[in-house]
Structure formats: structure tokens, C-alpha cells
Amino acid sequence: MTRQMTGAKMVIEALKDQGVDVVFGYPGGAVLPIYDEMFQQNDIKHILVRHEQGAIHAAEGYARSTGKPGVVLVTSGPGATNTVTGIVDALMDSIPIVVLTGQVPTFMIGSDAFQEGDTVGITRPCTKMNWLVKETDKLAGTIHEAFHVATSGRPGPVLVDIPKDVQFATGTYTEKAAARTAHYAPRTKGDPEMIARMVELIETAERPVFYTGGGVINSGDRATELLRDWAEATGFPVTSTLMGLGCYPASGKSWLGMLGMHGTYQANWAMHDCDLMLNIGARFDDRITGRINAFSPDSTKVHIDIDPSSLNKVIHTQVPIVGDIAEVLEEALALWKSRGSRVNREALAKWWKQIDEWRAVDCLAYKPGVHAIRPQHAIARLEALTKEMDRYITTEVGQHQMWAAQYLGFEGPNRWMTSGGLGTMGYGVPASIGVQIAHPDALVINVAGEASWLMNMQEMGTAVQYRAPVKQFILNNERLGMVRQWQELLHGERYSSSWSEALPDFVKLADAFGCKGIRCDNEADLDDAIREMLAYDGPVIFDCIVEKHENCFPMIPSGNAHNQMLLGDADTQGVIGAKGAVLV
Amino acid sequence: MSPLNIQKGASKHSAYDLRDPNAEVIETHTLAVIVDNESGVLARVIGLFSARGYNIDSLTVAEVDHLGHLSRITVVTSGTPQVIVQIKAQLERMVVVHRVHDLTMEGPNVQRELALFKVKGSGEHRIEALRLAEIFRANVVDSTLESFVFEMTGPPQKVDAFAELMQPLGLIEVARTGVAAISRGV
Numbered sequence: 001m002t003r004q005m006t007g008a009k010m011v012i013e014a015l016k017d018q019g020v021d022v023v024f025g026y027p028g029g030a031v032l033p034i035y036d037e038m039f040q041q042n043d044i045k046h047i048l049v050r051h052e053q054g055a056i057h058a059a060e061g062y063a064r065s066t067g068k069p070g071v072v073l074v075t076s077g078p079g080a081t082n083t084v085t086g087i088v089d090a091l092m093d094s095i096p097i098v099v100l101t102g103q104v105p106t107f108m109i110g111s112d113a114f115q116e117g118d119t120v121g122i123t124r125p126c127t128k129m130n131w132l133v134k135e136t137d138k139l140a141g142t143i144h145e146a147f148h149v150a151t152s153g154r155p156g157p158v159l160v161d162i163p164k165d166v167q168f169a170t171g172t173y174t175e176k177a178a179a180r181t182a183h184y185a186p187r188t189k190g191d192p193e194m195i196a197r198m199v200e201l202i203e204t205a206e207r208p209v210f211y212t213g214g215g216v217i218n219s220g221d222r223a224t225e226l227l228r229d230w231a232e233a234t235g236f237p238v239t240s241t242l243m244g245l246g247c248y249p250a251s252g253k254s255w256l257g258m259l260g261m262h263g264t265y266q267a268n269w270a271m272h273d274c275d276l277m278l279n280i281g282a283r284f285d286d287r288i289t290g291r292i293n294a295f296s297p298d299s300t301k302v303h304i305d306i307d308p309s310s311l312n313k314v315i316h317t318q319v320p321i322v323g324d325i326a327e328v329l330e331e332a333l334a335l336w337k338s339r340g341s342r343v344n345r346e347a348l349a350k351w352w353k354q355i356d357e358w359r360a361v362d363c364l365a366y367k368p369g370v371h372a373i374r375p376q377h378a379i380a381r382l383e384a385l386t387k388e389m390d391r392y393i394t395t396e397v398g399q400h401q402m403w404a405a406q407y408l409g410f411e412g413p414n415r416w417m418t419s420g421g422l423g424t425m426g427y428g429v430p431a432s433i434g435v436q437i438a439h440p441d442a443l444v445i446n447v448a449g450e451a452s453w454l455m456n457m458q459e460m461g462t463a464v465q466y467r468a469p470v471k472q473f474i475l476n477n478e479r480l481g482m483v484r485q486w487q488e489l490l491h492g493e494r495y496s497s498s499w500s501e502a503l504p505d506f507v508k509l510a511d512a513f514g515c516k517g518i519r520c521d522n523e524a525d526l527d528d529a530i531r532e533m534l535a536y537d538g539p540v541i542f543d544c545i546v547e548k549h550e551n552c553f554p555m556i557p558s559g560n561a562h563n564q565m566l567l568g569d570a571d572t573q574g575v576i577g578a579k580g581a582v583l584v
Numbered sequence: 585m586s587p588l589n590i591q592k593g594a595s596k597h598s599a600y601d602l603r604d605p606n607a608e609v610i611e612t613h614t615l616a617v618i619v620d621n622e623s624g625v626l627a628r629v630i631g632l633f634s635a636r637g638y639n640i641d642s643l644t645v646a647e648v649d650h651l652g653h654l655s656r657i658t659v660v661t662s663g664t665p666q667v668i669v670q671i672k673a674q675l676e677r678m679v680v681v682h683r684v685h686d687l688t689m690e691g692p693n694v695q696r697e698l699a700l701f702k703v704k705g706s707g708e709h710r711i712e713a714l715r716l717a718e719i720f721r722a723n724v725v726d727s728t729l730e731s732f733v734f735e736m737t738g739p740p741q742k743v744d745a746f747a748e749l750m751q752p753l754g755l756i757e758v759a760r761t762g763v764a765a766i767s768r769g770v
Contacts, residue, residue, distance in 0.1 A: 129680070154677075
């Protein structure tokens with residue numbers, strides 16, 4: 001049975017067949033036929049954003065909090081180019097996103113038509129794959145293939161560019177099962193020989209550490225469970241990258257906290273001094289490694305990743321394993337158990353004693369606020385008052401993001417949405433809306449800085465329109481805090497363009513958007529103000545006035561090693577050398 | 585690059601240290617990349633090389649399987665062993681790429697390119713050019729009273745050598761296809 005329909009109808013049918021329930025988008029001339037079909041059905045909900053960049057970040061929030069691909073629908077030209085930042089963001093953080101863009105009719109392509117842009121050309125380097133569909137008969141199959149590519153192997157963004165005449169024309173619908181997908185089948189099963197070597201290393205390791213990343217979360221709940229089982233059974237310490245937070249519970253006894261540039265003292269020292277590093281789904285990012293030639297000098301490194309190009313890209317690993325994390329862990333755990341579940345208990349006890357000494361440094365301690373609220377305290381109170389709730393956190397990018405990663409605890413995966421690889425300011429507001437759309441009854445908080453928050457604040461209109469009760473928790477220091485911190489440490493305290501002048505009155509702004517505004521500027525009122533935010537049934541903009549010159553610590557300065565951490569302002573004199581200065 | 589000497593607070597420096605911390609010996613490899621023959625494929629592969637800073641010494645592409653819609657890209661690239669492995673991994677993970685053969689690693693291979701040389705001259709130079717062309721088994725494919733066009737196939741080194749010899753004899757233009765390569769034996 002073949003089904004004939006217009007291209008526009010095919011888009012809707014293909015999305016339904018893929019199980020899509022929400023599309024984030026913005027209409028325009030080149031997608032009007034699709035929007036017309038969208039209007040005539042009720043299975044897929046369309047969320048009208050206020051800017052196409054918001055659509056992508058909202059889809060990212062949706063995808064990361066559900067494990068399903070996020071879908072975006074925008075028009076040609078500016079509609080498509082406005083999505084580029086978000087597409088790169090999704091590529092860097094391995095988020096499955098399917099972007100559908102309208103295009104001028106095929107017979108006008110190349111003529112500099114109104115709202116024409118070379119969308120596949122522009123997005124070629126920043127998508128996993130993209131397609132320009134020139135025949136209606138191929139449209140449905142291409143969309144199915146796009147979903148397959150976005151969600152298989154290492155997830156990522158894909159884009160399908162659909163000319164307007166292809167949307168109007170009638171063609172044959174390709175069923176999901178008949179679509180071409182076999183050509184793209186990344187390897188998921190690990191090499192048994194390498195898995196055996198990993199198990200042997202685990203049995204004898206004296207100072208092991210699990211270095212876990214976003215790949216664990218992308219692999220799915222089974223991977224998270226297996227990691228927890230194994231950490232529990234071995235008693236090995238666990239740390240995570242920014243992207244991996246939640247794959248091991250923050251309340252777990254083996255938890256060291258986040259590692260990396262602003263990671264904890266114990267996590268970074270454990271990475272530096274370990275003799276066995278088990279990298280599970282992380283990619284040795286430069287925020288993690290610090291100076292490459294001083295990175296964990298005495299360890300044997302195991303690296304499990306579904307993307308072969310991640311292996312040996314930055315750091316040489318003795319035991320590289322290409323495969324899906326859940327599959328590899330399943331096999332490795334079974335093998336380890338069958339060999340008697342052995343670990344070197346005696347050495348491990350000594351290792352934990354050492355780790356406890358590092359923990360005793362209490363690297364996240366901070367002084368109480370004098371003139372204003374300490375930002376760390378604001379996050380710590382937010383944690384205390386919300387940690388028992390069904391809570392999802394998004395962030396913007398900067399100091400507040402690092403403080404959120406340090407002071408909030410995540411018990412499960414898919415609860416923490418942040419722009420890691422690309423570091424996209426403006427991510428958090430739309431991402432929080434995407435999360436809230438996916439989880440209407442949950443508490444969704446965007447921890448923000450005032451500068452980042454302004455970058456996509458227009459999406460508050462979206463939040464109000466769709467009654468998404470997102471809580472915007474803005475740490476307002478009237479500074480581009482992280483830029484300011486680097487200028488202080490590196491550029492002779494010349495604060496070039498790193499302050500926020502002419503800020504809006506956030507409470508009035510909230511009022512103007514039709515949501516609730518709260519301002520808090522002293523620690524005594526903070527808990528009550530947070531409670532007021534949580535109690536309000538609707539979007540809230542919370543303007544938390546914090547200490548203006550607080551720096552984010554601990555910190556591994558650029559070009560330094562993990563055992564050269566700064567713990568506070570007193571440590572900062574002349575710390576970044578010539579080579580570190582060229583790094584960001 | 586000279587070592588950087590930056591004082592605290594100095595501002596004249598780039599955002600990234602581009603020097604390879606593990607710089608080793610540079611190797612040249614010839615890769616045969618089998619890809620879907622669809623629009624944008626070549627741009628995708630070339631874009632990968634430019635985006636990640638890999639070298640392209642030569643690159644050729646043509647359809648080799650019409651029914652299977654497959655093209656073969658032969659790319660000669662150079663880098664440290666770690667970079668070569670990375671190039672292959674980056675190519676292999678592309679959706680449009682079916683297979684990557686590192687001909688340099690897989691054993692003996694045959695490399696050929698086609699080149700056309702336009703040589704202008706008269707008298708002794710003209711005769712010498714013809715004589716050398718014969719030694720190199722280059723064919724004359726166009727001739728006027730004051731010029732020749734020679735056609736030659738061979739490994740790139742042979743083409744280089746011929747071009748060098750023609751230089752003082754009035755070489756004014758060269759067109760080269762780049763390397764096509766295939767492994768020896770089966």
C-alpha cells in the first residue's frame with residue numbers, strides 16, 4: 001500500500017511516525033505549507049518561540065531531559081541562519097536534534113531569491129549530516145534517515161532543507177521501516193580483548209578513578225545503572241565532567257565532585273595521582289586536562305567511547321574501547337564478576353585515606369557575605385530548598401554555571417542541562433522552557449547570570465504563552481563575571497567591557513512579560529525569597545543581587561596541571577604563565 | 585613559532601596555543617575514501633580537512649561505481665602518526681563515507697597522475713625538450729611552430745622531475761590531475 005500526499009503532509013506524517021510530540025519553531029514564507037498542515041492536526045504540539053536560536057536551545061533542553069531527539073522547524077534564510085549557534089552547541093555536546101528548514105523553490109535556488117540562504121552549505125560543518133531534498137518522493141525517507149543519524153552512535157544535530165515546491169508537490173510516502181538506514185550503523189560492541197584488559201587492570205589497580213562524561217548519559221539509563229553498580233561493587237572513586245553530572249549520584253559515597261578547571265580539589269588530585277584512569281564517555285576536553293604533558297602522568301588510561309575519533313585524539317590511551325557504554329559495561333561487569341569480583345582492597349583503603357585528606361581541604365568553602373549575597377551561598381540555599389523536589393536545572397554560561405555545577409547535587413541523569421562544549425551564553429532561558437514543556441509538572445530552574453540571561457530573554461514570552469512555569473534564578477553581579485575574573489588574573493585588572501551597564505529592572509521586566517518578579521539583595525531574606533519563587537505557579541524572574549567581585553574557585557589556571565590548583569584569591573598572584581596566557 | 589613571553593597583564597597574544605605538544609616525525613599517507621556520490625560530498629570531506637587543520641597535498645575525485653552511486657576520493661595527506669590516525673577516524677565516522685583505505689599502510693601501491701606541460705621555445709631548446717620528452721615517455725599532444733604541449737602519466741616524483749627539467753627550456757604552464765592510487769595485488 002503506497003500513500004500519496006503532499007510534501008508538507010509528509011513532514012507531519014514522518015514526525016508522527018518518529019513519535020514526535022513537540023516541535024519548536026517559527027514560521028515564515030518558505031515553510032507555510034508545513035505550518036498549514038501543522039494547523040490541521042492535534043498529535044504534534046507546536047511551540048512558537050520568539051527567535052530561532054531559542055527554538056534550537058529549547059529542543060536541546062527537551063532532548064537532554066527526555067533522551068529523545070528534539071525537533072525544530074524554521075523558515076529559509078534568516079530562520080535557518082539563526083539556528084546555527086544552537087546547531088553547533090548541539091554538535092559539541094552530542095545532543096540529538098532534527099532541524100527542518102524551509103528553502104526557496106528548487107527552480108529559484110541559486111538566484112539570490114528573497115530569504116534564500118545556502119542552508120546546507122552553511123550548516124555542513126556543524127551538523128552530523130544534512131540534506132537538501134529536491135524531490136517529494138524522497139522527503140519522508142530523508143526525514144526518517146535524519147532521525148536515525150541524529151540518534152545513532154554519537155548523537156548530534158542533523159538538518160533537512162525542504163524547498164517550498166517540494167512541500168506543495170505530491171509524492172509517495174516512505175514508511176519508517178522502509179527508509180535507508182543500514183548504511184549508518186556505528187559499532188556498539190566493544191572489543192572483547194580490550195574489555196578483558198580493562199578488567200585485569202581493575203583487579204590490580206591501586207589508585208583507580210572513574211572519569212565519567214556525558215556519553216554515559218547519552219548511552220541511556222542502563223549505562224547509568226551499570227556505572228553505579230560497578231562503582232558500588234569496586235569501591236572506586238567517581239568524578240564527572242560538566243556534561244556527566246548526574247550519571248553517578250552526588251550523594252553516593254564514591255562521589256568526588258566535578259573535575260576540571262573549576263572542579264573539586266579531591267577530583268583533580270585523584271585524576272593527577274591515579275594509576276588507573278577509567279574514562280567512560282568523556283573526551284579529554286581541554287577544560288579537563290589542563291596542561292597535556294602534565295596530565296595524570298603515572299596512570300594507565302582506559303577510554304570507552306562510541307566515537308572512534310575521540311580515542312587518542314588528545315590523550316594517548318593504552319586501552320581504547322570503541323562501543324556503546326551500556327554494552328561495554330555490561331560485558332565488562334559480567335567478566336569481572338565471573339573472575340571473582342576482585343579488587344586490590346588494601347591499596348584501595350590507602351587511596352581513600354589519601355582522597356579523604358584532599359577532601360578535608362574543603363575546597364568549596366566560602367566566606368559569608370558582607371555587603372551582599374555570596375553567589376555560592378545563593379546556589380547552596382537553592383540546593384537546600386529544592387533538592388528533594390522533582391527538579392531540573394538549566395544554566396547559562398559563566399561563573400554562575402560553575403557555581404551551579406559545584407553547589408548543586410544531581411542524583412540522576414538528564415536533570416542537568418548546560419552548554420558545555422560551545423559555552424553558549426543565552427542557552428539557559430530557552431533550554432529551561434524546552435525542559436518544562438517535556439516535564440510540565442516538574443520544577444525547572446534556570447541558574448543564570450544577568451548578562452547571559454539577557455541574550456535570549458525574549459523567550460520569556462514563550463514561557464508565558466505556554467504557561468511554562470520556569471524559574472529564572474539570576475545571580476546579578478552587574479558584571480560579565482567570568483570575563484572579569486580572567487581580566488583580573490591575566491590582564492592587569494583592566495576590566496575591558498566586562499560590566500553590565502544600563503541593566504533593566506528585572507522585576508518590572510517580569511511584570512511587563514506577565515510573569516512574577518522577585519528581587520533579593522541580602523542573605524537574611526534569601527530563603528523566604530526562594531520559597532516565594534518556588535510557591536508561585538508560573539514563570540518567575542528572580543533577581544538575586546550578589547557580590548560583584550567574587551571569583552570562582554577552585555581553579556586550575558590555563559596551562560597548569562591538576563595538582564596546581566588555586567583555592568582562593570590569595571593564591572592568584574602571577575599564577576598564569578606565558579604559555580597559559582594564550583589559552584582561554 | 586617563537587616561544588611566547590607574556591607578562592601578566594599583557595594583551596598581545598592569540599587565543600590558543602596552536603603548537604602541537606607531541607610533535608613527531610611527519611609522514612605522508614595516501615588515502616582512498618569511498619563515498620556516496622551525492623552533492624556536497626566533496627565539500628564535506630574538504631571541509632573536514634580545513635576545519636581541523638589537516639594538510640591536503642593532493643586530492644582527486646570521480647565516480648567509480650555508477651549503479652552503486654559511489655565515488656572514490658584519493659587524498660594525499662601528511663601529518664604525525666597520531667594525526668594520520670585521527671584523519672582516518674574523522675573520515676570514517678562521516679555518514680557519507682563507506683570505507684577509508686590507508687594505501688600507505690596497507691602495503692605496496694601504484695600511484696599515477698596525468699600532467700600536461702606547455703613549453704615555449706625555438707632552436708636548441710625545442711630539440712632538447714623533445715629529446716627529454718622521449719626519455720620520459722611524454723607524448724606531444726599539441727604543437728605549434730613555437731610551442732609543444734606534452735602529456736605524461738607517472739608517479740608524482742616523475743612529473744616533478746620532468747617539470748624541473750622543462751623549466752629552463754621554456755616551460756610556461758603545467759596542469760596536473762593529482763594522484764590516483766590503488767593497491768598492488770589482490
